Amino acid sequence: MTSRRHALIALACACAAGAVSPAWADTWPSRPLRMVVPFPAGSSPDLIARILTEKLAATLGQPVVVENRPGAGGNIGTGMVAKAAPDGYTLLFTINGPLVTAPSLSRNLSYDPFRQLAPVTLVATSPNVLVVDARLPVHDVREFVALAKSRAGALNYGSVGNGSAAHLAMEQLKAMAGIDLQHVPYPGFPQVTTAMVGGQIQAGFMVPAIAMPLVNAGKLRILAVTTTGRTAVLPSVPTVAESGYPGFEAISWQAVLAPAGTPPAIIDRLYRELVAIIGSADVREKMRAQYFVPAGTAPASLRQTMASEKVRWDKVIRAAGVQPE
Structure with missing residues (x-):
């Protein structure tokens, strides 16, 4: 009976959490957010992140603070966000490396970008x-x-x-x-x-x-x-x-993600706000000045980009014999 009672209590708590989650999302955000950039201040990701956060703060009505956490090619800051509370108050602004090549190049990667991060939007692309x-x-x-x-x-x-x-x-x-x-x-x-x-x-x-x-x-x-x-x-x-080399491609891209488990309503709100910001004339001009082409894709599209890029670069890594560090 005790085990049954515990199971019923757990089920009731789960249902209650599901019931209040949308209402809680309606009150979000009620305090400042942080946008973790796993690269140094002044780097390209940092510059683009700061362009976005200034506008995002205005639309959300709360400060959005850029927090630089460089190290290990972006893996340290990315891992920190992957382990953060999925409450909508910690976001990640990063490039493709920590998301698609790091799992194949790091022996002891502390996170799984496909299981522990929730895509929000592809912000911009750039040629090399x-x-x-x-x-x-x-x-x-x-x-x-x-x-x-x-x-x-x-x-x-x-x-x-x-x-x-x-x-x-x-x-x-x-x-x-x-x-x-x-x-x-x-x-x-x-x-x-x-x-x-x-x-x-x-x-x-x-x-x-x-x-x-x-x-x-x-x-x-x-x-x-x-x-x-x-x-x-x-x-x-x-x-x-x-x-002379059809099929050659090696673009850089930047994206916003959140910890996996962040409520879908919050992900959707962030996506809609960011796409509107990316589409604004002044932001597009600032991005192009940094040689970035503005994007703004749906979360599912960003996940597909991550998956296809991982497959493609895994082939290059294996063919070149690049060993994990």
Whole structure:
């Protein structure tokens, strides 16, 4: 009888929780929110997150505080949100790496992005750009590949670490073009660009916001973008795909997520508010200034993007023999 009574009490509590959850969601938010960015202040995710949170605070009627928790390629801050209370007061603003490649590249990842995080919306996408030292005698992808083949193993490329987007993008090109380049990892893009300008490395993939000031200064040369079709943020630059490697794609994207179990009504409210913000003219202009194309997709669409990207990059990781750290 005691066990039965306990079971009935548990069932009643569960039903009561379900009954009050929508009402509780109606009163949300009643206090400030935090938007965790698992990258340093001043980074691209941080800049876009701050553009959104200023507007989101106004629409929700509560402060939305950006909290930078960098480390381990974004995995530390992402794991913190995955373990946070699913009450709608902790959100995550991150890039694709901690969501789609981290599970294959980290031996002891402290979270499962597909089980412990609830997608809210894809905020924006951006091409990566293939750039070379401006002194290198190449002006397009075909010339770069020809040079790499003529100097097999002699050219170096930089990235921001083993398994980073820049690393995997070049490994994808190496496999498709049949070239041999030496990988040199660095702590961050400032070190990558310094090394390229200094002649220690000859090429690399990076985000346009980092590369374009040096391209415009004549220190780096842009060869291609990594979207499947030409991008609105760099319309005159050819794609890797059209340069002889159909199917090549390596985009960066940014998204908002919440801890799994966050009430659906709150997820829906956040999604609707964020899509309206992303669609506003001033926000779109600010994003494009950072070479991002505004998106704003439904939660289910973001989950599909995560799943398809994981499948695609898992193939690149296995083919390149990139080992988990």
